[in-house]
Amino acid sequence: MNILVELATRAKEIGGVRVYKKSVERVFSALLRSGDFWEIVDMADLPVPAASGIVRTLIERGYAFIDDEENIRLSQKGLDLVRELGIEPYVEYVCQACEGRGIPFYTDIDFYREFLQVTKDRPRAIRDYDQGSVTPETTVSRVLFMDSRGDLRNKDILVLGAEDDLTGLAVALSRKARSVLVIDIDKRLIEFDNRIFKELGIDNAEAKVWDLRNPFPEEVLGRYDVFVSDPPETLPAFRAFIGRGIATLREEGGVGYFGLTLRDSSVFRWRDFQVSLTTEFGVAITDIVQDFNAYITWDYHPETKAAEIAPVRRNPKGVWYRSAWYRVEALPGFKRWNEPIGDEVFYLDEEGSTT
């Protein structure tokens, strides 16, 4: 099996990110199912630089090659290795009804239809702020998930820095929250939300422009029952979004929801996040639902570092970027973190590539 370790070591050099034997095995499994690089990233659950480093290594060592249609294919040498190591093709059994989320988005079909109707002119995702919208089915499922956990009805809810998904709008549209505050750096989204709130006469919701690198003002801290976010996966951004989200919670028992992906951060960094959540911030993790959030490939994909470092130029054909849905609960003694964020890398670091 040492060959996999050797390949991982070389892939780490090429990709510039942490990779271990299992990562290489995952790419082999994915290659037995698809030649499309973006599908491989999706199936292997790896940061793009890691998947790219591995694929380039396999090509360099003669285990794989790129065909005329930019498919990545195993060579005979690659197929022999896979057989020798007993690596099998990737399989999936995702529920067709709920798309694997455990809660079907069509449970409240009127709500789903209204959301589609109201958001048909939604602002397009732009690159400036690391945007990438989730599918409408994802957004609606988030609200249903919150409702099923008692985190929606008559709650004061803050949606921070992820309104390209229009989750704040969906929460407000449900008309079940006590109040909704949407905070985002993108003026287009804030104006869009406020216009809809006004048109529909939703008077318990408002949207405000805010740059989360700045600390929250006093009136936001300790005021909410629930926060929702979808942070970029760098450590500074995690603090800015999740640390500050926790700081807005009124009291113990407060709840946070957010997406975390394995496409822009590794399982190694996930542990760092989890240590930070449970030890520093003082919350318990109650849910991690993989692939809950499905993202529509953003228009600016060809300009991203992901596209640049990919071993092929071919663009993604369908959904390839997914994230897990986290729910955390603030326990007695939880910590409110609200420091300014300096000039640290915010949107992009060595594992991230999609901004």
Add this chain to the structure above:
Amino acid sequence: MNILVELATRAKEIGGVRVYKKSVERVFSALLRSGDFWEIVDMADLPVPAASGIVRTLIERGYAFIDDEENIRLSQKGLDLVRELGIEPYVEYVCQACEGRGIPFYTDIDFYREFLQVTKDRPRAIRDYDQGSVTPETTVSRVLFMDSRGDLRNKDILVLGAEDDLTGLAVALSRKARSVLVIDIDKRLIEFDNRIFKELGIDNAEAKVWDLRNPFPEEVLGRYDVFVSDPPETLPAFRAFIGRGIATLREEGGVGYFGLTLRDSSVFRWRDFQVSLTTEFGVAITDIVQDFNAYITWDYHPETKAAEIAPVRRNPKGVWYRSAWYRVEALPGFKRWNEPIGDEVFYLDEEGSTT
């Protein structure tokens, strides 16, 4: 809102376990949906002593009463409080297709049927070892879940101390693992498994009696790709099952699966488990799927502490005990823990009650 804090404080005295405001709110939400104590425990996601302490407190303070059919009902005073605080009834939107697991058990219908057929004479759950079997749909879904994560095919798999669920048998029945070792303290289960393996000619699986309070022998340590368990929720048992499970992993990238419930441990203790997993044992948590594991109410329920401390004598009518499904991945530098367990409380502590 201070009334909820006051009720929580009193409930903590009566129940003898940690309870906070949110716990009381959850019980109120559940009471707006059901009068059945076991359904209330299920909906409120609380340890039995906590739910019982809260219900008894509500009765003591005149917010609830027990009717002639042993239903717990809100009094007018209780209904007034609920309205005043804006507490709404518990709702759920669980996917009917996959029962909320994200993977439907009928995906491989032949496998499901074979499992039912083979296990029709399975040993009944007995009290001696804190047994309580999950439904066959749960067991089959566990195997499909493992397969979908690349943790089944050609893997060396150890199933430790949870064979009342027959998960080891199901893994072996899939005929996809490289090898399967089942370890359990209950000789009946071990003999059952070995008989089936023999009858079906499954020669890569075996079952052995072992008491997990004892350290594993050398030949088991560092030998497996994947372990599966379903520990009692005391801290010593967590170490014995999960710590030892991690110790059997061959290398970084090894994977563990186990159930953890909020019926026999609190969200407060969940954080302790999570700190231990991520900091001490050096694993990352990749999945927490709530209510993945549904347990058939055990025959010995009337003899349990749970039945004894419940505010009513009426037995559960259907599934009320569920647990979340955890998947963890061992990272570089993970720790192999294999100490003997002494006379500490193993099956039962203040939060546990179902053994």
